[in-house]
Amino acid sequence: MRFLLIFFLFISFTLTGNAQIFDQQESEIINPVDWKASVEQENDSIYKLIFKADLEPGWHLYSQEEVEAGGPLPTEFSFNAEEENYELLGETEEPDGTALFDPVFEMDIKYFEDEVSFVQRIKVDAAKLPNVKAEVFFMVCDEEQCLAPETVPFTISLDSGKAVESSSDITVSEDDRAKTEALNIDIKGVNGLTIEEEQETGYLSIFFLGFIGGLIALLTPCVFPMIPLTVSFFTKGAGTKRRGLVNAIMYGVFIFLIYLLLSLPFHLLDSVNPEILNNISTNVTLNVIFFIIFIFFAFSFFGYYEITLPSSWSNKMDDKASSFGGVIGVFFMALTLALVSFSCTGPILGSLLGSSLTTDGGAMQLSFGMGGFGLALALPFALFALFPNWLNSLPKSGGWLNSVKVILGFIELALAFKFLSNADLVQHWGILKREIFIGIWVIVGIGLLLYLFGIIRFPHDGPKKKLSKLRLALGFITLAFVAYLIPGLSNTTYANLKLLSGFPPPLFYSIYEKETEGPLGLKAYKDFDEGVAAAEEANKPILLDFTGWACVNCRKMEEQVWSDPAVYDVMKDEFILISLYVDDRKELPEDQKFNYVKPNGGVKQIKTIGDKWATFQTLNFRNNSQPYYVIMDSEMNLLNKPAGYTPDADEFLEWLTSGVKQFREE
Incomplete structure (x- = not known):
């Protein structure tokens, strides 16, 4: 979701x-993969651990690279480096290759057939060679089926150079075997x-919503006043009208590219460490971090402080724009805009980043969102350069720009509690039950209502003026929204709030006895x-x-x-x-915990409710x-x-x- x-x-x-x-x-037990491990010594302290998989014809073993939602689970390697005091040198290496069409998942995926070797280099103390314990987590598919993910453990003796598959040191009792069979x-x-x-894929949806975010950023005091100034510079200061139009269009293109390029590091993270961009929606720590960040963003929009990048960055970019001129100068002008407007665009981009990363959409979805955001910022500069008379129709800068920022601050504040709610649900803290969550949104809505009606004010608001029709209209819409939320505080049939399904906690996670x-x-x-x-x-x-x-x-x-x-x-x-x-992380009673014996002899510890039912689902339904x-x-x-x-x-x-x-x- x-x-x-x-x-x-x-x-x-x-x-x-x-x-x-x-x-x-x-x-029936199907075991189409045979794993073997070996050791090669490079010098006194550097060793290579080699994990080789031999696959039966027609079966695919998947790369360590994460794929889009709906694809297979990647192969993963884990080691006991901290326990045995040795150092992992880089990531586990795998053969180069390109993504091929997988008929099971109907998408391009990097996978291996027949045989493949993975290599992990380690550094050890030559005086005390450790026993390395490693686990390979993997899943395999053929053209008709996928098998449940498995873990193969190895014990590797660097002293003797022997590596054997082991079921780890976990003792498997008859009770464990009985509970495994019962699953x-x-x-x-x-x-x-x-x-x-x-x-x-939802890519067009996230692009469109990123585009809306960019349009909102245009209405902030960091960006809006720049439109007429920049367009006038291009149309009047470029020598010829045609040159000015070309520069303005290039300026818009560079703005779009700059924001698109901001997502590229996440593509690298997605391949190097998939856990950063996937399955975050149930990660308690990251949800709490996003909650704190969004609260920080909200108070920035309220005007209590500004989130800015070092001024030396923007000054340096401005100097380069002046010294280079031409295409390079236009690029640095666009980069300068991105830097100086960060105090307004940063929180909106943060919302886009947080929301993309908590939807299993990964880096590609983030790129579409960033692209939409950049396009919305870029279009006005190109369009107003093509049609300069349109500048006369723009409203004048004024206090309304700060009002846009404050309204966005209330939105950030409301959204922050969704992240905290995710963590609360998974951990069963009980601090944000449904009615408390809705109550917080009611309070936030009332705060926005009071602001729109001029009853409460923030540091950068100008003198009080007569309320405009637009502000009154937004106030009454907010009032209607708050009124819609209020039944959600009750223990009645009207508490369902269908329009908000998926945002508040479920109906049964309630302060009322059900x-x-x-x-x-x-x-x-x-x-x-x-x-x-x-x-x-x-x-x-x-x-x-x-x-x-x-x-x-x-x-x-x-x-x-x-x-x-x-x-x-x-x-x-x-x-x-x-x-x-x-995804329930509540621990099972001690008498219900057990060591699940996998078909290949491996062992998985079943400690939580989620461990049990996730294994149950995968084992019985391959899903x-x-x-x-x-x-x-x-x-x-x-x-x-x-x-x-x-x-x-x-x-x-x-x-x-x-x-x-x-x-x-x-």
Whole structure:
């Protein structure tokens, strides 16, 4: 699920996530990869660890490079360097190659066939050679199926030069093996559980929203006054009219390119360290960091301080623009604008960055957003140079520019709490339950209302004047939005706030006592075995809901689709709902923790609720996307093909009723 708030409190959106597709196979152990490790010594202190994978014909092993959402999991290597006191020299190296079309994921992906070797160089103390313990995490696919990700551990003795595959030092008990066996429920029924879902990149959406962000930046006091000054300089100071037009257009092109280039470092980070740009929506630390940054941005817009880059940077760029002239001089003029306007554009770009990075969209989505932002800033300079008479229609600079900044400050303040809410949901802190979150938005909305009506003021506001019609209109729109939020504070049927689905915490994460812990008051079992027992007793089919606390699309399904009266009635009357949260970091009771024994003999520690249900989903359904819905009976027979994110209520209802019909015909 992706989101970006960039204009006014109630202009919100969510970008459709991409489901990752897998096929369900019969219950048989398939092991198409044979991993081996070896050691080569370069000198007394430098060693090369070599990990070689031999693949059966037709199988693909994927690169360490992260791909776009909907693609396979990358290969990862981990080492015990801190425990054994040796140093990793650079990243794990892999062969060069180009991305090829993968028929399973229907996208260009870098993968390896037949055999491939990965190399990690390390530096050790020659007097005390350590035992290196390494793990390889990987997944493989052929043209028809993908296997669940696996981890292969190695113990490597530098002293003897031997490297053997090991199941680590974790002791596996009979209880561990029994619980591992219990996790495999032996699904029967429909063959090939492929979700037939069209992928949507959302690139045009993020480009458009970045463009809107750029238009807003144009209305700030750091940028708006520059338009007539810069255009006049080009049209009157370039010698000839044609030269002036060319320079103005080049100026706009360079502005666009500068903001586009700002996203390039994130492409490097995306390939070097995918964790920076992926799966951030459930990362507690980064969500808290974004919360703090957005609060900092908000008070900057309020005028209590300015976020500026060192003045020496802009002065240096200005000097270069004057000394070079020509195309290079125009480029440095554009760069100077980007630097001196940072106090206004920085917080907006920060919103764009934070929102892109918390939607699994990665660097490419960020590039589209930056491109849209840069294009919006660039267009006025080119257009007004082509049509200079339009300058007469521009409003004069004044106090209204500061008002735009303050309004944006309130937006930043409201958006900040979404990041804190993500962290709170995943960690179960209980500090931002739904009504508290909405209450904070109400307070922020009231603050904006009081500002628009001139009751409260900020440091850079000018003298009080009669309220303009536009300001009054914005004030009444804000009042309407606050009025819309207020029922969300209650424990009534009006608390659903469908227009904001995905932003506030779910309805059941509430300060009020709820009859059930399920969405919309539905009875939802949080344990699979309990739910199956209830389904058997009630003689009803099971609706298995793989979900996540920080899954925006899950909330949209619950609050926009499940809340449809027809859908709700079918779910309540015809199904036993089992909701399993794959990102729940709450630790399991000690007697429920266990060491999951993988088919290849590896071991994975199951410590949290999310560990258990994520492994359960991948093991049984070869899928790790959310939301993911399965209809089955209590004997583990599938009743129709699983479904992913389905925003159309009629379509989802048809899917539900087809499952019920199949259950009754059994």
